[in-house]
Amino acid sequence: MAHNQEEAGVKKEKKFYISNTVTLVIVLIAMFVFFSLTSTHFLSTYNIVSMISNLSFMGIVAAVLTMVMISGEIDFSIGGNIGLTSVVAAILVDSGIPGWLVLILCLLMGCAIGVFNGFLVTVVGVNSIIATVGTMSVWRGLAYTFSDGRSVLAVDPVIDFLGRGNIVNIPFPIILFIIVFALCYVVMNQSKWGRKIYAVGVNPMASFLSGINVKQVKFLTFVLCGLAAALGGLILTSLSMVGMPQHGQGLELTIISAILLGGTALGGGKGQILGTLTGILILSVLLNGLTMLDVYYYHIQIAQGAVLVAVVATYEVRQKRLQQ
Amino acid sequence: MTKNNQIVLEMEHINKTFPGVVALDDVSIDLRKGEVLGILGENGAGKSTLIKILAGTYLKDSGSIIIEGKKVDFKNPAEAMDEGIRVIYQELNTLENLTAAENIFLGEQELRKPFPIISWKKMVEESKRILKQLNVDINPNTVMEDLSVSEKQVIEVAKAISKKAKILVMDEPTAALSEGDKDSLFEIIKTLKESGVSIIYISHRLKEIFEITDRVTVLRDGKKIQTVNTQDSDDNELVTMMVGRDISEMYPKRKVPIGEVVMKVKNLKAEEVEDVSFELRRGEILGIFGLLGSGKTHLVKALFGANPIKEGEIYLKGNKVNIKKPWQARDNNIGLVPVDRKMDGLALMLGVKENITLANIQDLGKGFLIKKSVEREKANRWVKNLGISTPSINQAVNSLSGGNQQKVVLARWLESGSKVIILNEPTRGIDVGSKVEIYKLMQDLCEKGAAVIMISSELPEILSISDRILVISRGRITGEYSTEEATEEKLMQTACIR
Numbered sequence: 001m002a003h004n005q006e007e008a009g010v011k012k013e014k015k016f017y018i019s020n021t022v023t024l025v026i027v028l029i030a031m032f033v034f035f036s037l038t039s040t041h042f043l044s045t046y047n048i049v050s051m052i053s054n055l056s057f058m059g060i061v062a063a064v065l066t067m068v069m070i071s072g073e074i075d076f077s078i079g080g081n082i083g084l085t086s087v088v089a090a091i092l093v094d095s096g097i098p099g100w101l102v103l104i105l106c107l108l109m110g111c112a113i114g115v116f117n118g119f120l121v122t123v124v125g126v127n128s129i130i131a132t133v134g135t136m137s138v139w140r141g142l143a144y145t146f147s148d149g150r151s152v153l154a155v156d157p158v159i160d161f162l163g164r165g166n167i168v169n170i171p172f173p174i175i176l177f178i179i180v181f182a183l184c185y186v187v188m189n190q191s192k193w194g195r196k197i198y199a200v201g202v203n204p205m206a207s208f209l210s211g212i213n214v215k216q217v218k219f220l221t222f223v224l225c226g227l228a229a230a231l232g233g234l235i236l237t238s239l240s241m242v243g244m245p246q247h248g249q250g251l252e253l254t255i256i257s258a259i260l261l262g263g264t265a266l267g268g269g270k271g272q273i274l275g276t277l278t279g280i281l282i283l284s285v286l287l288n289g290l291t292m293l294d295v296y297y298y299h300i301q302i303a304q305g306a307v308l309v310a311v312v313a314t315y316e317v318r319q320k321r322l323q324q
Numbered sequence: 325m326t327k328n329n330q331i332v333l334e335m336e337h338i339n340k341t342f343p344g345v346v347a348l349d350d351v352s353i354d355l356r357k358g359e360v361l362g363i364l365g366e367n368g369a370g371k372s373t374l375i376k377i378l379a380g381t382y383l384k385d386s387g388s389i390i391i392e393g394k395k396v397d398f399k400n401p402a403e404a405m406d407e408g409i410r411v412i413y414q415e416l417n418t419l420e421n422l423t424a425a426e427n428i429f430l431g432e433q434e435l436r437k438p439f440p441i442i443s444w445k446k447m448v449e450e451s452k453r454i455l456k457q458l459n460v461d462i463n464p465n466t467v468m469e470d471l472s473v474s475e476k477q478v479i480e481v482a483k484a485i486s487k488k489a490k491i492l493v494m495d496e497p498t499a500a501l502s503e504g505d506k507d508s509l510f511e512i513i514k515t516l517k518e519s520g521v522s523i524i525y526i527s528h529r530l531k532e533i534f535e536i537t538d539r540v541t542v543l544r545d546g547k548k549i550q551t552v553n554t555q556d557s558d559d560n561e562l563v564t565m566m567v568g569r570d571i572s573e574m575y576p577k578r579k580v581p582i583g584e585v586v587m588k589v590k591n592l593k594a595e596e597v598e599d600v601s602f603e604l605r606r607g608e609i610l611g612i613f614g615l616l617g618s619g620k621t622h623l624v625k626a627l628f629g630a631n632p633i634k635e636g637e638i639y640l641k642g643n644k645v646n647i648k649k650p651w652q653a654r655d656n657n658i659g660l661v662p663v664d665r666k667m668d669g670l671a672l673m674l675g676v677k678e679n680i681t682l683a684n685i686q687d688l689g690k691g692f693l694i695k696k697s698v699e700r701e702k703a704n705r706w707v708k709n710l711g712i713s714t715p716s717i718n719q720a721v722n723s724l725s726g727g728n729q730q731k732v733v734l735a736r737w738l739e740s741g742s743k744v745i746i747l748n749e750p751t752r753g754i755d756v757g758s759k760v761e762i763y764k765l766m767q768d769l770c771e772k773g774a775a776v777i778m779i780s781s782e783l784p785e786i787l788s789i790s791d792r793i794l795v796i797s798r799g800r801i802t803g804e805y806s807t808e809e810a811t812e813e814k815l816m817q818t819a820c821i822r
Contacts, residue, residue: 211654
């Protein structure tokens with residue numbers, strides 16, 4: 001942590017300093033141009049819209065998880081949370097409970113999951129990696145238990161609208177995605193609470209000794225993260241029309257990759273909501289573009305991993321160069 | 325000592341810059357065989373940086389290091405160790421759960437060849453031999469936590485010389501020692517000297533420099549001022565070289581009228597704090613003096629709500645207050661400038677403005693959002709009022725000098741409207757000019773009706789700046805002096821009462 005602090009913040013008095021986020025945007029545009037030129041279908045409205053709809057539930061979770069990570073913690077249980085929410089939503093719909101109530105209940109459950117994670121980390125004092133890797137497995141296990149390992153059909157007008165509805169021709173998940181990102185952006189860049197999140201991530205002790213309730217700040221980010229994952233789970237259920245205990249499996253790593261790609265530091269204190277947005281877009285464009293080019297899925301996985309490592313490696317190299 | 329002018333070490337034209345500060349500016353020193361060279365300088369003069377370069381911990385920007393005529397270029401501490409350079413840092417680095425012998429041979433255990441098995445017998449015997457050579461009587465099988473601070477330090481010395489040591493560097497070795505322990509340390513230094521080890525002795529205590537060193541090099545603000553034979557010099561000359569000004573300018577003290585009691589602490593008990601009672605008056609600077617491990621920092625934490633209070637009461641202006649967390653302390657107009665500025669005081673990656681407003685984010689506009697113009701206005705005001713030298717209020721504080729960083733922390737509590745300000749080692753690691761400014765600021769605060777608690781282990785500082793001095797040892801107040809009756813000797817003696 002201390003090491004991290006010394007490394008960062010050295011950016012000063014450099015005339016041509018291009019921020020990491022700008023670099024990422026350039027990478028994104030380059031990829032976009034590349035796929036537009038090489039694939040006939042990539043640039044079609046249909047493809048772009050469906051790509052963004054599909055990434056929107058990930059993006060919502062990523063935006064809020066970025067706040068958790070800037071505060072210096074992490075939440076691995078988001079994937080398990082998505083699976084559990086999806087199963088619970090489908091079972092509730094199946095038992096005839098109205099859609100709007102299912103929605104509220106599931107979001108409340110998401111909050112409760114966040115409360116539990118936050119309690120483990122801030123009150124009990126368990127390291128957040130250990131705590132949430134543990135609860136990740138618990139949520140997933142509960143999802144399998146409740147559904148008996150099967151998929152449950154979830155057809156209800158309210159739930160349907162969440163993932164597949166449109167407002168003035170714009171898919172509803174995209175609208176949600178934009179709203180969540182905008183809110184997170186305002187919180188992190190303009191609000192008092194966002195300032196506290198950054199301060200706590202940069203130096204929890206100095207923040208505590210300045211009268212900031214460090215535990216409360218972190219706790220609240222966990223609760224919001226649980227809520228965001230539940231919303232993501234609901235959208236995913238809606239998109240696929242079924243509640244499945246496998247929903248969101250492995251998603252935590254994809255989302256964390258996107259956040260790291262976007263320049264957020266694992267140690268906390270450093271990161272940008274817009275960076276995460278770019279990170280998510282890069283990973284999605286890569287996946288979508290390569291699929292359009294008929295690249296074998298196994299190879300796409302290699303490409304995604306390679307991009308993450310390559311980009312984060314350039315951050316380190318740039319950081320070292322800046323220090324000299 | 326035999327006259328021996330063989331030069332063991334030369335460091336020539338060493339330069340080192342950190343972001344925002346020139347730590348060393350063309351510094352050269354030389355060290356002769358079997359001598360004790362003192363390096364004298366205020367905090368922030370560059371002593372530690374110089375030593376860390378010698379020890380391979382920092383890389384120099386330019387300059388050369390020559391050991392026994394051979395040019396060396398250390399890239400890491402291991403390479404410096406191979407050349408026989410040993411450093412004993414101010415903070416002890418012993419492993420408390422291991423025995424003395426294990427600590428002495430840490431990482432270099434004697435092996436029972438040809439198998440890689442530790443020969444405990446040989447290790448203990450060797451330890452006995454080394455300790456005997458140092459003329460001390462410590463059983464090598466004792467677990468470290470059962471040893472006293474000074475005995476631990478002896479083990480550090482033993483560890484340093486267990487492997488062929490040519491040059492031994494001691495960084496403020498007496499910081500935690502009582503007078504008697506100091507004498508035995510000096511005996512050890514003399515023994516080592518006679519066996520041909522060259523010693524660099526770093527201190528800012530003049531008395532010790534005269535007692536133990538043969539020559540002394542004075543550093544100030546990263547520059548070498550001069551090297552003199554210790555016996556040809558005197559207090560005045562060294563002080564002038566060290567601070568670059570007269571002592572009375574160094575510690576400006578104004579008469580501030582002292583008013584009613586603003587804070588009263590009664591039988592306070594907390595971690596490492598056994599029983600502390602005192603009163604603090606309006607306009608007063610109350611100095612608290614204590615050695616390392618005396619409980620002074622724990623006392624500060626308890627007062628500020630960072631450590632739980634077990635027993636006892638705190639009254640502010642006659643009203644009993646219940647301070648369990650730092651935000652309660654802040655809301656009761658108490659401010660804290662912690663001892664470790666970088667670890668506990670500042671969010672280094674954030675800007676000057678963010679750090680100034682850190683304790684009062686709630687006041688940056690109505691409602692949920694920060695009003696940027698309010699924040700800028702507040703930050704600019706304090707940067708101007710306190711003379712914080714920074715290119716802009718958005719500058720990350722880690723590139724500021726120590727003195728300016730300290731002013732940023734102070735500005736935070738002024739912005740918060742603190743009436744009782746606790747400063748723990750307020751001038752540690754900052755240059756002379758900034759020190760004087762900090763002293764002036766403290767007195768400005770007092771004139772405006774605040775009260776200051778200043779914890780310090782700098783004797784001249786505490787003797788000159790305080791209105792009244794408390795001495796703390798083992799978590800208890802062992803003495804109280806008015807400025808007139810206090811002397812260095814009295815404070816040291818009272819601080820060593822167990």
